[in-house]
Amino acid sequence: MLLLRNADLYDPEPRGLSDIVISAGLILAVCPSGEIPPASFSFAGEELRVVDAGGDLVMPGIIDRHVHFNGAGGEGGPANRTPPLQLSSFVKAGVTSAVGMLGTDGTCRALEDLLMKARGLEEEGISTWILTGSYGIPSPTLTGNVRRDLCLIDKVIGLKLAVSDHRSSHPSIEEIRRAVSDVRVGGILSGKAGCLCVHMGSEATGLTPLLEAIEGTDIPITQFAPTHISRCESLVKQSVEFGKRGGYLDITAAPGKNPIFGLSTSKVVSGLLENGVPASNITLSSDGNGSMPSFNEKGEMTGLKIGPLDSVFRTVAGMLGTKEFPRSTVISMVTSNPADHLKLPRKGRVCPGCDGDLLVLDGDFNLRYVAAKGRLLMEEGEVTVRGTFE
Template sequence: MNSIILIKNAELFAPQSLGKMDVVIAGGSIAAIGKDFNLAGSNLPVTVIDGSDYYLTPGFVDSLVHFIGGGGEGGFATRTPEMQLTDATLGGVTTAIGVLGTDATTRTLTNLLAKAHALESEGITTYCHTGSYEIPCRTLTGSITDDLILIDKFIGVGEIAISDHRSSQPTIDEIRKVAAAARVGGILAGKSGVVSVHMGAGERILQPIYQAVSGTELTLKQFYPTHMNRNRRVFEAGLEFAKKGGVIDFTTSTTEYDLKHGEVAAAAALAEALQAGINPLQLTLSSDGNASLPIYNDNGELLGLQVGQVSTLYQSARDAILSHKVSISDAICAITQSPAAVLGLKQKGRLASGLDADLVLINRDDLAINQVFAKGKQLVANGNATVKGMFER
C-alpha cells in the first residue's frame, strides 16, 4: 500500500493565500485540506512532513516547452538537445506542454508525442500541441480536428508563427481555418483547442489575430500569444490585447543580448501588466525550455544562439516577488492557475480536494524550491532530485 502523506502547518498559496493549513495526499490526489489533521490513530501508513518553514503551492504548469529540442537556425550543428526529467522537476514544473517550432521536418510530431509519453512515465504530466510554426499545419492524422479528437495528449495547435521572418506568412483566412478546426476539435474532445501563437517582432504584431477574429464567431480567447515581452512595442500591444479580453504569455528564457536590445524581462513584464490593471488570470509565464534562442541583427542574420531553460520559469516568478514586489499569489498564479485555465487542465494549477497532488514546497526564508511532488510522488527533496530520467542516472 502506498503511504499517505500529511503535510502539516504549511502556508498555502492555492495560488490564493489560504494561510496555515494541513494537506493530505492519497492515491495521487489531494484528499483533504484543513486544519489540525491527526492521522496517527488511523492504522494507515502515514508520512508526516512538517511544513512550518515552507510555502506550499500547486505544481508549476509550463505551457511552452520544446521536449525534443528545437533550433537549427544556424544549421544542423545548432539543433538544441532534448529536455530531461530533472530540467522540469528541479524547477518545480510538474505539468508541461510540448511543441514544435521552426523545424517540423527533422523534428516531428511522432517524436514529440513519444517524448511526451516518456516524460509522463518518468513522473510528470505532459501534453502537446499539434502543428508547428507553419500553416498549413503538420498533423498526425491529416486534420487538426482529428488530431485533437483522437490523440489524448494533443490539446491545442501551435505554436503558429506570425509577424516573424521565420513564419510561413499565413493569410488571414488560413489563420481563421486553423482556429476554427482547433475550436471544433476542442469542443468534441472536451479540450481547450487553444491556438498557441509565436509572436515575432514584425510590424504587424497582433493585427493578424484581430483580422482573423473580425467578422467571424471566433474570439480573442481562442488565441494564446507568447513571447509578448519580446520588445517594448510588442509588450504594449500585448497589454491592449489583454484589455480586450485576451490572455498573454511572457517568455522567461532570454539572453543578455536580447535584454540589452529591448526585451522586457518576464518578471518586470508581469509586474507592469499587473500594475496596469490586467487580471492575473490573463497573464502567464512560460519557459520556452530547450528552444533555441537565436540572436539576429537588423538584417535577419544570425549572430549567435543559446538554449532555453525550463528552470527560468520559477526563477522569473521568484524575481517578480523579490525584485518587483509582485505578491506571491499573483506570481504563482502566472505559473499555475492561469496557464492551467487557458489550456483547459481542470486537475492542474490549484490546490483543492480532489485535484492532482502536484505540489511544491518553497523555503520561506529564501524562496528556494525544497520539495516537489507530482501526482502524489515525491520527485525532489531538499532541493535535490530523488527521481531522475532514464538517461540521467
C-alpha cells in the same frame, strides 16, 4: 500516502498554515495545521509519509505551457539542434506539468517523436501534453488534420503557429482564421481547450493579424494564446489592448535586470496590470530548451542560446522576493491561470480532487520539495527521482 504539515499554503490564494493529505496521486484533504491526526489516514497496505514544511511557502506545481522537451532549434544547421530534456531538469525547475511543441523545424522533427517523449515523461513522473502543428501552414499533424489530432490523440490539446516572424510562413488572415476555427472545433468535439498557441515575432504587424482573423466572427479571443509578448516594446504595447479585450497573454519568463530574452518579466507584468489587463489573463512560460537565435540587419544568425527551463521558477522566486506584487498574483500566473486557459481542471490548485502537485520553498524561495501526482521527486533540495537514462 503523503501528509504535508505546517505549510504556509497559497493555493494560489493565501490559506495560512495548513496540512495537506495526498493519496493515490490526488489531494484528499486540506485543513488548518494540527487538525489532521496522522492515524486518521491509516489505510491498509498504504504507508504514510509525513513531511514537515516548517512554515515554508507551499504552492501548486508550475505549469509550463511552452517547452521544447523533445528538442528544437536548427536555425544554424544540424549542429544547432537542441537535444531532448531529461526528467531531472523539470524537477529542478519546479515544473510538474508541461506542454511540449515543435519549433522552427516542422520539417525534420516529427510530432510522433514529440508524442512519445511526452508519454515517456508522463511515465517517469510528471504530467504532459503536446500541441500539433509547427511554425508554418500547412500544419504538420499526426492524423491528417488538426481536428482529428485533437479528437483522437489524448495528449494533443492545441495547435502551434508562428505569426509576425521572419521564420513563419506569413499566413494570410484567412489561413489564420481557418487554423483557429479548426482548433476551436477540435477542442469542442474533444472537450479540450483547443487553444492556438501563436509564436509572436518582432515584425511590425504584431498581434494585428490575430485580431483581424476573428473580426466579424463569433470566435472568442481566448482561443488564441500569443506567446513571447515580452519580446519587444511595440509588442507589449499592442498586448495591452489585446488583454483588455479578454485575451490571454503569455510572457517568456526573463528574470533579473539583464534577461536572456526580451524585456524583464516584472516590468512587463507591472505595465500590463497598470494599464488594466486582468491578472488572471497573464501567464508565464519558459520556452525551455528552445533555441534563441540572434540575427543581424541582413537576417544572418549571429548567435544562439538555449532557453533555460528554470526561468519560470527563477522569475517567480525573484518576484516573490521583491514583494512588488501580491504573492497570489505571482503564483497564479504559473498555476491556476494556465490551468484555466488550457482547461486542466485537476491542475494549478491545491484543493481536494486536484492532482498532488506541490512545491515547498524555503525562506529564500529556493526549492526544498517537489511533489508530482503525490510522489516526491525532490527532498531537501536534492533530486530523488531521475529519468530512465539519467
